[in-house]
Amino acid sequence: MTARDPGDPRLAALEAGAALEDPTALEAGAALADAPIATLEAAAARVMRPDAHAYYATGARDERTLRENEHAWDAWWLRPRRLTGALDVSLEVPLLGRVVRHPIVVGPSAMHALAHPDAELGIARAVAALGGTMVLSMSSTTAVEEVGAVPDLDLWFQVYPLADESHTRSTVDRALAAGVRALVLTVDVPSEADTSARPPGGFDTRGIRFPHHSGDGHIRRGLDWAWAERLNASCGVPVVLKGILHPDDARRAADAGFAAIVVSNHGGRTLDGAIPSAVALPDCVAAADGRVEVYVDGGIRRGGHALMALALGARAVLVARPVLWGLALGGAAGARTVLARLVRELREDAEHAGVADLRSVDGDIVVPARWPTRATDRAPR
Numbered sequence: 001m002t003a004r005d006p007g008d009p010r011l012a013a014l015e016a017g018a019a020l021e022d023p024t025a026l027e028a029g030a031a032l033a034d035a036p037i038a039t040l041e042a043a044a045a046r047v048m049r050p051d052a053h054a055y056y057a058t059g060a061r062d063e064r065t066l067r068e069n070e071h072a073w074d075a076w077w078l079r080p081r082r083l084t085g086a087l088d089v090s091l092e093v094p095l096l097g098r099v100v101r102h103p104i105v106v107g108p109s110a111m112h113a114l115a116h117p118d119a120e121l122g123i124a125r126a127v128a129a130l131g132g133t134m135v136l137s138m139s140s141t142t143a144v145e146e147v148g149a150v151p152d153l154d155l156w157f158q159v160y161p162l163a164d165e166s167h168t169r170s171t172v173d174r175a176l177a178a179g180v181r182a183l184v185l186t187v188d189v190p191s192e193a194d195t196s197a198r199p200p201g202g203f204d205t206r207g208i209r210f211p212h213h214s215g216d217g218h219i220r221r222g223l224d225w226a227w228a229e230r231l232n233a234s235c236g237v238p239v240v241l242k243g244i245l246h247p248d249d250a251r252r253a254a255d256a257g258f259a260a261i262v263v264s265n266h267g268g269r270t271l272d273g274a275i276p277s278a279v280a281l282p283d284c285v286a287a288a289d290g291r292v293e294v295y296v297d298g299g300i301r302r303g304g305h306a307l308m309a310l311a312l313g314a315r316a317v318l319v320a321r322p323v324l325w326g327l328a329l330g331g332a333a334g335a336r337t338v339l340a341r342l343v344r345e346l347r348e349d350a351e352h353a354g355v356a357d358l359r360s361v362d363g364d365i366v367v368p369a370r371w372p373t374r375a376t377d378r379a380p381r
C-alpha cells in the first residue's frame, strides 16, 4: 500500500486533520511522509483557518505564475548517467563560504503563527535538526533574537526595505546582533499594491505579533541599485538579492559584488505573468558566469526538482509552501517530516541519476522536454 493509495487509512486520517490533534501523526507512517505535497496541502487546508490557508496558498491575480512555477519543472527531464559508482551521495554544498549539510534552504515566509503555535521556532528547530539553512522573514511572528538562539541553525535574515529608513536599519542591526550569517534583500516587492487573488475580506491578524515591524510597515518605493549597494557595503555580512529573473540583473548583481542571487518570482505572489523560475534559471546562471552564487525558488515540490535546479547551475534551492503545510499539520515535527522527505528524495534521485556529489552535478544530466509532458496530453480520446 502506498501513500497514493486512496484506501490507506493513515492518509485518510491525515486528510481528516488528525495530525492537528496528534503532532506526531505526520511521522506515524513512512507512507504519509511520502504523500505528494498537494495531498499535504489539501490536508492542511482542512486544519487551517480558511483565511490563513488562502493567505499561504494564493498567488497574484489569475495565478498563472503560481501554477506555472510547479509545471515548469516538468519542462525538464533528467538524463541519468550509469555505472558511475555513485554511492553514499554527498549532499554537502558550500553556501556563502560555509559548507552546509544539504542545499534545501527554507525560504522566507511571513506569519508562521497563522499556521501553528510552533511558528518560526518550530521551523527553525526542524531545519537545525537536519543541519540546514533557514531564511527568517522580516514579517515573521517570532523575533530574530529568539530564532537566533536555536542551536545548530544556519540563520539568514530577509529584509524588506521600509519607507522608514531608520526602521529598516535598526531591524538590520538587530538581526546582525542576533548573529544572522547573511541578509536576503527582497527586491521584487516594489509597492504595497495588493495583487493577491485572495478572496476579498483580507485575513485576521488579531493576536499575531510582528516583532520587526507593525504589520503595515510601508515599503520603500522606487528601490534602486544604489540603495541595495549601500546595504551591501554597510552590513558586514553577505547580501543575497532575492527576486532576480532577468539575466542582465544577474550580471549586474555579480558586477556589484553581491554574494548571491535568488532566481525567484516570490512564489507567484507579486507580478502575475512573470516568468516561472525554472524557465528563468538557465539564462541567469549563464549571466552570473560563476561570479555570484545562484539559488532558485518556486514550485520545488520533490527532491528531483532540486536535483534539476542544481544541474541547471543553482547552488541551492529555497522552499516555502511545502514546509508551511508540514508546520500546519504537525508543528515542528510536521515541518521536519516534509523537509527530511525532500532531502531524502534528493539523495535517492541523485544516486539514481549517477551523481555522487552535489558539488559537481554535470549539467548534461538535465535536458529540455521536447514532447508533451503530461499524460493527459497523450490520453486516447
Ligand SMILES: Cc1cc2nc3c(=O)[nH]c(=O)nc-3n(C[C@H](O)[C@H](O)[C@H](O)COP(=O)(O)O)c2cc1C
Residues within 6 Å of the ligand: 055, 056, 057, 069, 107, 108, 109, 110, 137, 138, 139, 158, 186, 242, 264, 265, 266, 267, 268, 269, 297, 298, 299, 300, 318, 319, 320, 321, 322
Ligand atoms: C505565505 C508566504 C509568505 C511569504 N512571505 C515572504 C516574505 O515575507 N519575504 C519574502 O522575501 N518572500 C516571501 N514569500 C516568498 C517565498 O520566499 C518564496 O519566494 C516562494 O514562496 C517560493 O515558492 P514556493 O512557495 O513554491 O516554495 C512568501 C511566500 C509565501 C507562500
